[in-house]
Structure formats: C-alpha cells, structure tokens
Amino acid sequence: MITIPDQSIARPASLCSIMAWMNYLLYSAGAIVAILSFLFAQLLRLKFTEARQPIFEKVDSVHPSPYWCPPTFARNVTKSIWSTQRFATEGYLKFSKALDRPFALLTTWVGGSTVLVLPPSKIPMLTRPDKMKDGSEWTNLHGLIATTQLAYVIDDANIYENVLHFDVVRRNMAHRDMNRLAPVTADEIEQGFLDSWGTDTEWKTINGWDGTGKIISRAAQRILIGLPLSRDEKMLETSRLYATSLLVGGAIINCFPPWMRWVAAPVIALRARYYQSKYVKMLVPVVEERIVLLNRGQQEGPDDFLQWMLQMCADNPEQLEAERIALRVASLLTPLIFAICYVFSSCILDIHSSPYSAEILAGLKEECTRVSAEHGGFHTSAAVDALKRCDSVLRESMRVSDVQVTNIFRDVTAGEIDLGNNLRVGPGVRMLFPTQDIHMDPDNYPDPKKFDAFRFSRPFENADIKAEGEQLLIATPTPTFMPFGYGRHACPGRWFAAQSMKQALAYLVLHYDVELVGPPPKRWALLNMMIPPVDAKIKLRWKA
Numbered sequence: 001m002i003t004i005p006d007q008s009i010a011r012p013a014s015l016c017s018i019m020a021w022m023n024y025l026l027y028s029a030g031a032i033v034a035i036l037s038f039l040f041a042q043l044l045r046l047k048f049t050e051a052r053q054p055i056f057e058k059v060d061s062v063h064p065s066p067y068w069c070p071p072t073f074a075r076n077v078t079k080s081i082w083s084t085q086r087f088a089t090e091g092y093l094k095f096s097k098a099l100d101r102p103f104a105l106l107t108t109w110v111g112g113s114t115v116l117v118l119p120p121s122k123i124p125m126l127t128r129p130d131k132m133k134d135g136s137e138w139t140n141l142h143g144l145i146a147t148t149q150l151a152y153v154i155d156d157a158n159i160y161e162n163v164l165h166f167d168v169v170r171r172n173m174a175h176r177d178m179n180r181l182a183p184v185t186a187d188e189i190e191q192g193f194l195d196s197w198g199t200d201t202e203w204k205t206i207n208g209w210d211g212t213g214k215i216i217s218r219a220a221q222r223i224l225i226g227l228p229l230s231r232d233e234k235m236l237e238t239s240r241l242y243a244t245s246l247l248v249g250g251a252i253i254n255c256f257p258p259w260m261r262w263v264a265a266p267v268i269a270l271r272a273r274y275y276q277s278k279y280v281k282m283l284v285p286v287v288e289e290r291i292v293l294l295n296r297g298q299q300e301g302p303d304d305f306l307q308w309m310l311q312m313c314a315d316n317p318e319q320l321e322a323e324r325i326a327l328r329v330a331s332l333l334t335p336l337i338f339a340i341c342y343v344f345s346s347c348i349l350d351i352h353s354s355p356y357s358a359e360i361l362a363g364l365k366e367e368c369t370r371v372s373a374e375h376g377g378f379h380t381s382a383a384v385d386a387l388k389r390c391d392s393v394l395r396e397s398m399r400v401s402d403v404q405v406t407n408i409f410r411d412v413t414a415g416e417i418d419l420g421n422n423l424r425v426g427p428g429v430r431m432l433f434p435t436q437d438i439h440m441d442p443d444n445y446p447d448p449k450k451f452d453a454f455r456f457s458r459p460f461e462n463a464d465i466k467a468e469g470e471q472l473l474i475a476t477p478t479p480t481f482m483p484f485g486y487g488r489h490a491c492p493g494r495w496f497a498a499q500s501m502k503q504a505l506a507y508l509v510l511h512y513d514v515e516l517v518g519p520p521p522k523r524w525a526l527l528n529m530m531i532p533p534v535d536a537k538i539k540l541r542w543k544a
C-alpha cells in the first residue's frame with residue numbers, strides 16, 4: 001500500500017515549531033531581563049539602602065564591603081554557597097590566628113549577608129549568662145531556628161520560641177540519668193541490629209549511611225516516644241525522612257538570601273512539612289491516650305521523653321494539647337535522630353576508610369570483649385564509661401567529620417556586647433565560632449587531617465608515656481573540641497548521644513565484620529553545612 005504524506009498537516013506543524021521556538025526565545029529573553037533587573041535592583045539596594053551593622057565597618061573582612069564594590073560583594077555572597085568552608089579557613093588563618101581579631105564572613109544566611117566570626121580567645125564568653133546586668137543580651141535560639149528554618153515548617157511559633165522541651169532534656173537526660181537509660185538503649189540497639197543487619201554469615205552490601213543510621217535512630221526513638229510506636233517501621237522511616245528533609249531543606253533555604261526566601265522557602269519546606277504531618281498524625285493518638293491517663297491522676301507512665309514532657313505540662317492547659325506536644329517531640333527529631341545518625345554513621349565510615357582500620361578494629365575488639373566480660377554486657381553506664389577506646393574513636397570522628405563549618409551561634413538581642421579593643425556589637429548581628437578550623441588546627445592537634453582513632457585514649461594506656469590528668473571524653477567540650485557547643489548552652493543531650501553511640505559501636509565491633517565498598521567517601525560543604533556521604537556503601541556479615 002502506498003502512503004501519501006499528509007501535506008496539509010506537515011506545513012502547519014513546521015510553522016508551529018518555529019512559532020514555539022520564537023515563543024521560547026521570547027520567554028527566555030524576558031526571564032533573563034527580569035533576573036538581571038532584579039539583580040541590578042538588589043545591587044542598588046545593597047549600595048544605598050541596606051543598613052549595614054556598624055561593627056562590620058570596623059572589623060577585617062575576607063572580602064571587600066558592599067560600599068567598596070557592590071558587584072564584587074554580591075558575587076562573593078553568592079560564592080559563599082559553595083565556598084564558605086574555604087572563606088572561613090582563609091579568615092581563620094589571616095585574622096583569628098594571626099591577629100586574634102574577629103572577622104566578617106560573607107554568607108547568604110542572614111540579612112546584611114555578613115556574620116561575625118569570633119576568634120578562639122573569645123570562647124570563654126560562652127560561659128556568660130544570656131542576660132547581663134549592663135542590659136546586654138544574646139541568644140543561641142535564633143541561630144538554632146535559622147539552621148533548619150523552622151518557621152517555614154512549623155506554623156505554631158510557640159514550639160520553637162518557647163522551648164520547654166529543652167528543659168525536659170536538661171532535667172531527664174543529664175549525666176546522672178544515663179544509668180537508668182543504659183539498659184533500654186542496649187536492648188534496643190541489639191534488637192535493631194538483629195532486625196536490620198541480621199545474622200547471615202554471608203557478605204551482603206547495604207547503604208552505609210542509612211544502614212548505620214537506622215540502628216542508632218531506633219534506639220533514640222525508643223527513648224523519645226517509647227514502645228510499641230518506637231518500633232513501628234513506618235514511624236521510624238517517617239522520623240528519619242523528616243529529620244533529614246528538615247535539615248537539608250534548611251541548608252537549601254539558607255542558600256537564598258532572606259529577601260528571596262518568601263518565594264523559595266515555602267516550596268522547599270513542603271517535603272519536611274509532609275513528613276512532619278505524617279509523624280504528628282501517627283503520634284497524636286498515643287499522646288491523647290496518655291493525656292487521658294494523666295488527667296485521671298495517673299502521673300507515672302513509661303520512662304520516655306513524651307511522658308516527661310506531659311508531666312512537665314500537666315498544670316499548663318495551654319501546653320497540654322496533643323498536637324502541640326506531638327510537634328514538640330517532632331522538633332527534637334533533628335538533634336535526636338539526624339545529629340546522632342550523622343555522627344555515628346560518619347564514625348563507621350571514618351574507621352573503615354582509614355588505612356589503619358585493621359589495627360583500630362583489633363584495638364576496639366580487645367576492649368569491648370574485656371569490658372563486656374567484666375560487666376556482663378553494656379547495660380550499665382559503668383560498662384559504657386569503661387569503653388575508653390570507643391569513646392576516643394567517636395570523639396576523633398566528631399573532630400574530623402564536623403557537621404558544620406562554623407558553629408555556636410549567638411545573636412545580640414539587646415544592648416551591646418563588648419568584645420574588647422573598642423569593638424561593641426549591637427542587636428541584629430550573628431556571632432559564631434570557626435569550629436571546624438579550630439578542630440583542624442595543627443597547633444591544637446598534631447597531624448590534624450589524620451583520623452587517629454586512639455588519639456585521646458592512647459596517652460592513658462601507654463605505660464611509657466602515661467599522661468597526667470584524665471582522658472577527655474566525647475561529652476566533655478573544651479575550647480579545642482566543640483561539636484556539642486561549649487559553655488552555658490552546650491548540648492544537654494550529649495551524654496545520651498555519647499552513651500548510645502558507644503553501645504552501638506561496641507555491639508557492631510563484637511558481632512559484625514564490616515568493609516567499605518569503593519573508595520573512601522568524600523564530604524562537601526553547602527554553605528555552612530557539611531553534606532554527608534549518603535551514597536557510601538558497606539558490606540557486612542555476622543561474625544561466625
């Protein structure tokens with residue numbers, strides 16, 4: 001059969017495609033003109049209207065001020081998205097170390113596009129009260145909220161501005177509480193490994209990031225909301241996805257300067273909002289049940305965060321509301337799930353990426369076997385405290401695999417903070433510390449880039465070089481070790497994080513052979529956040 005081409009259709013089709021191309025070109029040109037005019041307007045705004053904090057005219061800066069050259073300033077603010085780590089190191093070497101002076105660091109994170117980086121000599125200021133008699137006041141809350149941009153995810157501002165749940169952590173998860181929580185997390189960790197990693201003596205390959213994170217997040221979730229919901233697979237998965245989407249979403253939102261966020265942030269936050277509402281929906285019935293019991297006068301209940309929270313709000317009807325309580329629990333998922341997962345997974349990858357992994361594992365195995373025999377497992381805080389090499393490995397991993405480039409944020413909210421040398425900082429300025437550079441400074445740690453697993457425990461084991469004093473443990477912040485912050489607001493969850501990570505590491509070392517699949521994973525910085533190697537693979541098998 002002969003097919004005759006349908007000319008009547010072909011001709012308009014080519015005309016259509018030309019028209020479509022013209023439309024496309026027109027729209028693209030329109031979009032480019034709109035973006036360029038928008039950028040130009042912003043440059044003018046930077047030059048003429050944006051109020052610049054007076055302190056930034058007095059301090060050194062890694063880059064020139066907007067008054068010198070607005071386009072260069074705008075370019076460097078944009079570059080901060082992928083170069084914050086490099087800029088922070090440059091400023092640390094030039095100003096913090098060489099001159100012991102604060103410096104201005106450009107960033108898309110805050111209004112005015114600049115934060116003030118304090119030198120290590122100002123670390124003792126972190127022990128001062130938030131409110132001083134001279135009327136000066138600062139807070140760490142604004143920086144914590146802005147890291148995850150909670151305001152775009154949680155509509156009820158009371159949750160993140162009135163942080164009652166921080167007090168609950170302080171009251172119930174202090175060092176003295178660890179012995180009470182140790183048996184619960186030890187059991188949960190064992191059950192988590194058996195359910196998730198299994199007892200197969202054949203090698204199997206898993207995603208190293210998720211696989212290790214799952215175990216530790218299950219233990220954390222158990223302390224947060226208790227059984228049986230803490231073991232619900234859907235609940236566990238939702239909480240991990242929520243914590244991750246909140247943190248990653250926050251990191252992306254922070255790459256947009258504040259004046260652009262009203263367009264971008266609500267869209268980026270949708271993912272975290274979705275998982276948050278799923279999590280809250282699953283939790284609310286349990287909270288309601290417990291509120292009923294509480295209202296009937298039953299004060300006692302499961303020993304978990306949810307119950308501690310309810311007891312604290314018992315006499316406060318405004319706070320004793322199921323959805324509000326569930327949201328408070330959800331807002332703790334980032335430190336509880338994401339931060340512990342981040343640190344524990346990084347530690348496993350650091351051990352197995354090290355050229356000395358065999359020696360590290362042999363050292364850990366010797367210690368875990370000995371301590372387990374002495375204490376009958378790791379169900380007491382005495383047993384966990386005896387794991388000095390495990391402690392050292394985790395502390396060293398936190399040092400080399402920092403979660404953020406800079407940390408310990410303090411925003412001035414009233415009066416002026418005196419930094420000495422005639423430098424006074426007024427409201428609206430965010431100050432922070434170059435923590436990653438402090439952790440990688442050769443004056444603080446010899447051979448700082450090396451992951452030296454027993455760096456902190458070795459001096460106390462070797463009879464020839466027996467050091468004075470005591471080994472520095474994960475939960476002990478010092479001016480050269482600040483992944484948990486330092487001073488008055490140092491993380492109140494650090495004893496729990498340290499204890500559960502040590503229990504999990506000990507179980508893993510004693511029961512599984514693990515190997516890294518592929519080359520050692522790399523991490524990179526997105527603005528202030530170190531993006532972890534979420535695709536890293538490991539293979540594992542139950543020890544025969």
Ligand code: HEM
Pocket residue numbers: 140165166169173332335336339340343403407408409482483484485486488489490491492493494496497
């Ligand atoms: C390895 C895991 C963790 C890391 C790396 C971490 C890190 C931090 C850091 C850097 C701060 C800010 C300190 C400051 O501003 O001076 C902080 C504060 C805080 N963390 Fe953690 N954290 C972890 C685990 C936890 C856990 C498990 C909890 C709760 C159960 C928790 C609850 C808190 C709270 C409530 C604050 C606010 C303290 C305050 O404002 O006074 N964190 N954490």
